[in-house]
Amino acid sequence: MSLAAVDWAQPWLAPYRAIGQAAAQAALRTSVAAALQRHAAPDSRPAFVPQSALPAGQAYEAHIFQTGTVPTRDNLHDFFNGLVWLAFPEAKRRLNELQAAEIARAGVGATRGPLRDALTLFDENGAVLDAPEPLWRALAARDWHTLFVTQRALWSGARLWVFGHALLEKLAAPRKALTAHVLRLPAPAAGGSAASCDGALARSLAPDHLAQKPFVPLPVLGVPGWWAGNAAANFYDDPKVFRPGP
Known part of the structure; x- marks a missing residue:
């Protein structure tokens, strides 16, 4: 499904509707990262950047924690991820902080381990x-x-x-x-x-x-x-x- 087809009247989208409708329209003209960034508070962290900003081999959650930026693809999955960041910034930052701490402690292996698995x-x-x-x-x-x-x-x-x-x-x-x-x-x-x-x-x-x-x-x-x-x-x-x- 495309951004243009999202039914913003659905009740589960109520926390995201005010920003989501406008951001979806903007994303169709520019990019998901640019559209989300337009709705972020001035000087707020993290900022939304294109997926190309994520270096090869770099763990996604560690990159967000270290740089204060969220690499974002032009798809529905990353669009909704950005909306959750905008609506629930404290909770998302806490999840990211815990993910990054686990990556720093144990590295990135074949399995995430119980905490990273639950966080994900x-x-x-x-x-x-x-x-x-x-x-x-x-x-x-x-x-x-x-x-x-x-x-x-x-x-x-x-x-x-x-x-x-x-x-x-x-x-x-x-x-x-x-x-x-x-x-x-x-x-x-x-x-x-x-x-x-x-x-x-x-x-x-x-x-x-x-x-x-x-x-x-x-x-x-x-x-x-x-x-x-x-x-x-x-x-x-x-x-x-x-x-x-x-």
Whole structure:
């Protein structure tokens, strides 16, 4: 799918819509890096640069940390990565800091190791949930009927932010099975804003905790209001997507 075909009315794009629509149009005329950089705050780090700025053999995350620049290709994947940087700068900087520290400590090998693996998983496919306790308990138990049917009304007081840029790319062509790796927001986000979520998330990203992969799977199109089909209770009667807990 191209940038021109992104449906900015979709609810998961709400944190990115204001900048994303304008940046997508600009990227079609120039480049993704230039379009994102136009929307970055003055003197903010990192800056968005063309992919050619990444030296051959240099680790991507280490390069971002060392230079304060994000090498960016002209594709949907890197476009969404840039939007997440703009919407959640503190959390993205924290992830990058932890990645760079691990690379400095252990180098780049055939495998990433448990911490870098978890950081990459969340960066690519993560989401953040701020929800009433009954919803979180049901999600942790994979009790889908309670989560989405009997306690459905509680979702009016919940917020889910899709953070992973690869997941945002996949959601450009929505499929029922698309599933996020969810972290619970440790404190309510004031006003339900991305900015307040950003700070709380960044402060919660502790390496020892992340290395345990404390993520809970959530098929995102099951969220009330996120997909028309889920208004029917039998939408969730699909064990290939809404799998029972361990």
